[in-house]
Amino acid sequence: MPEAPEISALLTTYNRAHLLPRVLAALAAQRLGHDRFEVIVIDDGSTDETQAVLSSWANRLPMRIARQSQSGLAAAKNLGIFLSRAPILVFLDDDDVADPNLLVGHLAAHLRHPDFNVAVLGHTDLEAEVARLPVMRHVTGNGGQLFSHGWMKPGQMLSFREFWGGRSSCKRSLLIDHGVFNPIFRFGCEDIELAWRLNKVGLRVVYEPSARATMIRGLTFDDFCRRAMRQGRSQWAFATLHGTREVREYCEIDRALVTWPQVKTDFAAILRWAASLDRMMLQRGTSAPPLSGATQAELDEAYSTAFFLCRAKGIADAVFQPPIFRRPEDLPVSRMGFLDWGVRA
């Protein structure tokens, strides 16, 4: 392993042993020489064959493997940051297969933009089989709930809102000196919450489509509903943590809290309706003629409504949960609570 790699690829993973061989093979096939990068895999407490798969690849990649008890995505990424040795860090998802140019693309973009506060957003495609799923086409297209690059131009300078997890890179010094992921975010919002804080030091994100990867895992309609509920809970935490109007609007907190009481009795029926449309589209297959504009719009509306309501449910549920974090300023001295630690009598 080189003494000082130029770029560290941080791969966080949980129970994706079946996908890892393709993910790791793609990293082994990078155009960048193995002496110029390192791969750091953080296994977030997988219970499947992840460790065995990783071990079998240990000698084929400049790779280090770290394992932690399951602590969530943010904690895993933080561990990767501090294990890394390169000045550039690229965050990878365990269901994305890197194009051979991925690391070169990120590295070249950073060489063009050496300022500490410029990050790079790569491009993510869907594998053909995944792209055939109507719900995946929606969330990466008209829905925009997942990475949605359609409106971006190569080299375009974007805001902190596009510091998307699993497909962005940045200078290590930016994180070391100005902030790392908040580990209260076990899933969802960990990237935007960090980007929000880094925005104070002028974080900008440049879009570099040559740094390309392909998502190889398709999510079902039910998967996305569950994901949206978890995101809702994280959005509530994000909004509560920072408490600004901008964050509340970004997370659609007020819209969710107004909407949820009005629709919660119809929630299950709305999900059934959207799920039935999704099933119909799946049965229709991809060989059928394209949908008419109006029908496509209705389908998009059904998906968007279902996923928004799932997020709204996550937000509304979180309101009544105990906070998953405390800020020092929330703790008056009178509560300097040794009781917090259960002092013995």
Next chain:
Amino acid sequence: MACCVANILVAGIYLAGRPNTASHLVYEFATSRAHRVTQRWVALALEGQDDCDLPFTVSICTRRTPKFLLVNELIADAAAFDWILLVDDDVELPPYFVDNFIAFADRFDFALCQPARTTDSYIDHMIVMQSSGLLARRTRFVEIGPVTAIRRDAARLILPVAEESGMGWGLDFVWPMIMEKAGLRMGIVDATPIAHRMRRQVTGYNYDEAARGMSEVLATNPFMPRDRAFTVLETYV
């Protein structure tokens, strides 16, 4: 080593008359079942001598004094102890802290180490934040405070603290050079996190003075740059 009863010296300074957690700390350190713990505290009483009656208070200081002048007095006989724990007066410890913490330090052969800080703590250097999925990390950085543990062999190398270092800022970038040269290991123990949320750093002393002290320390000693210091070398789960 883990089976041995260690002689541990806890040295701390508390700000008398200001909110602090010193009584909690005194209690927690006194409840060690595995080790012989000696506590020595200095009451820093800048606003009168009220509230200086904490057990194990060995002296009262009524004038603003560089922290490590006071600390050096407390640890003058450091060679008589297996571990020195330097402790600030505004942290909260989990139950059975000292026994568990020293057990992990022994297990991972850390000569210079500290407990990680809870995520709701005030933190300057993010590497010290608790990594909750780990027991401990071998690192190239141990912060000088709020709780720093120095084993006998490390104490010989880094104690007493040079008087001109004032608040000690910058020493934590000098220590890794000394420790690595001596082949000693540094680490952060995640399994025994402490909370540091009562007051921000630099509220009890002058920032400019501390920063000036840091530049002096770094100018006169070989030190490890931040990007290298903030590195985890090994993890333990």
